[in-house]
Structures are given as C-alpha cells and as structure tokens.
Amino acid sequence: xxxxxxxxxxxxxxxxxxxxxxxxxxxxxxxxxxxxxxxxxxxxxxxxxxxxxxxxxxxxxxxxxxxxxxxxxxxxxxxxxxxxxxxxxxxxxxxxxxxxxxxxxxxxxxxxxxxxxxxxxxxxxxxxxxxxxxxxxxxxxxxxxxxxxxxxxxxxxxxxxxxxxxxxxxxxxxxxxxxxxxxxxxxxxxxxxxxxxxxxxxxxxxxxxxxxxxxxxxxxxxxxxxxxxxxxxxxxxxxxxxxxxxxxxxxxxxxxxxxxxxxxxxxxxxxxxxxxxxxxxxxxxxxxxxxxxxxxxxxxxxxxxxx
Ligand SMILES: Cc1cc2nc3c(=O)[nH]c(=O)nc-3n(C[C@H](O)[C@H](O)[C@H](O)COP(=O)(O)OP(=O)(O)OC[C@H]3O[C@@H](n4cnc5c(N)ncnc54)[C@H](O)[C@@H]3O)c2cc1C
Ligand code: FES
Numbered sequence: 001x002x003x004x005x006x007x008x009x010x011x012x013x014x015x016x017x018x019x020x021x022x023x024x025x026x027x028x029x030x031x032x033x034x035x036x037x038x039x040x041x042x043x044x045x046x047x048x049x050x051x052x053x054x055x056x057x058x059x060x061x062x063x064x065x066x067x068x069x070x071x072x073x074x075x076x077x078x079x080x081x082x083x084x085x086x087x088x089x090x091x092x093x094x095x096x097x098x099x100x101x102x103x104x105x106x107x108x109x110x111x112x113x114x115x116x117x118x119x120x121x122x123x124x125x126x127x128x129x130x131x132x133x134x135x136x137x138x139x140x141x142x143x144x145x146x147x148x149x150x151x152x153x154x155x156x157x158x159x160x161x162x163x164x165x166x167x168x169x170x171x172x173x174x175x176x177x178x179x180x181x182x183x184x185x186x187x188x189x190x191x192x193x194x195x196x197x198x199x200x201x202x203x204x205x206x207x208x209x210x211x212x213x214x215x216x217x218x219x220x221x222x223x224x225x226x227x228x229x230x231x232x233x234x235x236x237x238x239x240x241x242x243x244x245x246x247x248x249x250x251x252x253x254x255x256x257x258x259x260x261x262x263x264x265x266x267x268x269x270x271x272x273x274x275x276x277x278x279x280x281x282x283x284x285x286x287x288x289x290x291x292x293x294x295x296x297x298x299x300x301x302x303x304x305x306x307x
Contacts, residue, residue, distance in 0.1 A: 267282070
C-alpha cells in the first residue's frame with residue numbers, strides 16, 4: 001500500500017509550515033465529471049511554498065480554496081501527480097459555481113493541507129478494506145482508493161449519469177438507485193448484505209444520514225470504520241470555532257473521525273451549523289448525491305430547516 005496512506009499526526013503543523021496566506025496557482029485543465037460536477041486540475045506550487053504543500057496531502061485532509069473578492073472554502077485534493085493536483089467541485093451555491101466557472105489559465109489561491117485524514121490500521125489486510133462513497137463524497141476517497149488498490153471500492157449515485165471516476169477506477173462496484181448502471185440500490189444496502197468477516201475496515205464519505213447509517217452498521221457488525229464529516233469552516237486551523245461539533249473542532253480534530261468517536265457525538269447525523277452559526281438539520285440540502293439510506297433522496301435544492 002502506498003506511503004500516501006500512512007497514519008500521520010497533524011502533518012500541517014510542521015515547524016516550517018505557516019498555512020496563513022493562500023498561494024496562487026494556475027488552472028491548467030477542466031474535466032467535466034458529471035452534469036453537476038467538474039474537476040479542476042492545477043499546476044503545482046513551488047516545492048518550498050510556505051503555506052500550500054499538496055504533496056504532503058493525506059487522503060481525507062482538506063485545503064482552503066480562495067477566490068479573491070469572493071470567499072475561501074474547504075475542498076479535498078482528488079487528483080495528485082508529480083505534475084499537478086486537482087479538486088472535484090459539485091456546484092451547490094455561489095462559491096462552488098464561481099469556482100467551477102474558472103477558465104483554464106486563471107488562478108485560484110490555496111493553503112493547506114489541514115486536519116486529519118484517513119489512517120491505516122497496520123494489522124488489517126489490504127484486501128479486507130471497503131471504501132464506500134457517493135457523488136462528490138467520492139472526492140476524498142479517490143486518493144485513498146489509489147493508495148489502496150486491493151480494497152473494494154463501492155460508489156453510489158441516483159443514476160448512471162451521476163457516477164464519478166468510472167474510467168479512473170474500472171474495478172469499482174457501482175450502485176444506482178434507478179438501476180441504470182451496476183447494482184440497483186445504494187452502497188449501504190450493498191454493505192448490509194455483506195458478512196462481518198469480509199471486511200476489517202470501512203472508509204466512507206457521503207451525506208451525513210448515510211454516514212450515520214454506515215457507522216451504526218459497522219459498529220453492529222464489529223467492523224472498524226472511519227468517516228469524513230463536513231462542517232462549515234472559516235479559519236481551518238482551530239481558531240474561529242465555526243466548525244465545532246459536540247466539543248470537537250472538525251477542521252483540526254477531523255474531518256475524518258473514527259466510527260466510535262462519531263457514535264459518541266449527539267449532533268452526528270442530526271445537526272450541523274450554517275454560515276451564521278445556527279443549528280440546521282444535517283440532512284437538509286444534503287450535499288452529496290447517491291448514497292442516501294433512503295433511495296429517494298437527491299443531492300440539491302432543499303434549504304436547511306431552522307431549529
Ligand atoms: C472538509 C471539507 C471538504 C470539502 N470538500 C469538498 C470537495 O472536495 N468538493 C466539493 O464540491 N465540496 C466540498 N466541500 C464543500 C465546500 O466547501 C462548500 O461548502 C460547497 O462548495 C458549498 O459552497 P457554496 O458557497 O457553493 O454553497 P452554499 O451557498 O454555502 O450552499 C448551497 C447549498 O448547499 C447547502 N450546504 C452547504 N454546506 C452544506 C453542508 N455542509 N451540509 C449540507 N448542506 C450544505 C446549503 O444549505 C445550501 O442549500 C467540503 C467541505 C468541507 C468542510
Ligand atoms: S474552521 Fe475555524 S475552528 Fe475550525
């Protein structure tokens with residue numbers, strides 16, 4: 001298994017790493033992945049860049065993307081080679097739309113990586129790893145799947161046209177809710193049908209109700225599990241408190257948490273905070289399509305329910 005998938009503590013906190021100011025890099029290629037999702041491939045920054053070092057990225061960590069005059073938001077690195085890196089953007093609101101509209105040759109600012117990514121269990125067998133995702137939830141799992149080629153990769157989407165990275169990972173098991181491609185159903189239903197002995201560990205990312213169901217299923221079956229949590233972020237370095245979830249700072253302590261940690265968080269699967277810090281339903285406006293516990297859920301549109 002690749003070095004990219006090592007268990008590391010806070011790699012962004014190295015002495016010479018000052019992740020305060022964004023580094024501007026050039027967009028070199030745009031790839032339309034699905035009707036609402038595009039991948040943006042950028043040139044690498046200088047190797048000694050003080051605040052942006054994509055080569056240090058562990059799958060599941062995130063970087064902050066800055067569009068001058070607009071905002072700065074978290075995204076994961078979904079492509080990484082010696083020539084460049086990429087992010088995969090699902091258009092949801094103003095920022096993601098403007099990001100997806102960037103033209104080749106234009107620049108965006110980056111800092112990071114931040115937080116804790118997926119970690120390896122040294123005693124677990126590579127072929128007994130399952131990686132479960134859907135829609136844009138596949139983005140943080142893509143580099144993980146690359147680093148763990150013997151793992152079983154399962155992707156869910158509402159329909160064939162919403163599936164990501166099909167050519168990139170031809171070995172993956174695809175589930176579609178309408179049955180238009182692969183197995184009819186969801187990755188959760190697929191996992192429900194497996195016996196505990198098949199997997200040592202499940203790595204997952206997707207809408208929170210789906211994550212909650214996966215974590216609960218894994219705990220019941222006695223399978224270790226790690227999931228990436230999404231919370232509104234501003235500083236990304238544990239200062240502003242915007243991403244707080246049951247006493248944990250998701251930007252610093254996560255975004256990837258162990259299933260047992262998540263199960264102990266009362267808000268997990270129920271509430272998140274919006275840009276103004278108000279508690280809203282974790283399910284409302286669910287950002288990632290195709291891995292819902294209920295087959296009828298879709299990705300976009302619903303506005304959050306005020307509590
Ligand atoms: C660690 C981390 C990594 C991320 N990585 C990616 C990535 O790789 N690719 C990607 O496309 N996005 C990613 N995101 C989400 C991204 O940062 C933005 O939040 C997203 O693009 C929406 O921003 P916006 O301004 O376009 O939309 P907004 O105007 O903020 O929101 C548009 C709609 O989406 C809903 N929404 C926004 N955030 C959430 C949420 N957390 N849960 C449920 N509904 C929500 C809003 O309620 C609203 O209905 C990540 C977020 C985090 C915290
Ligand atoms: S985003 Fe500021 S503390 Fe997490």
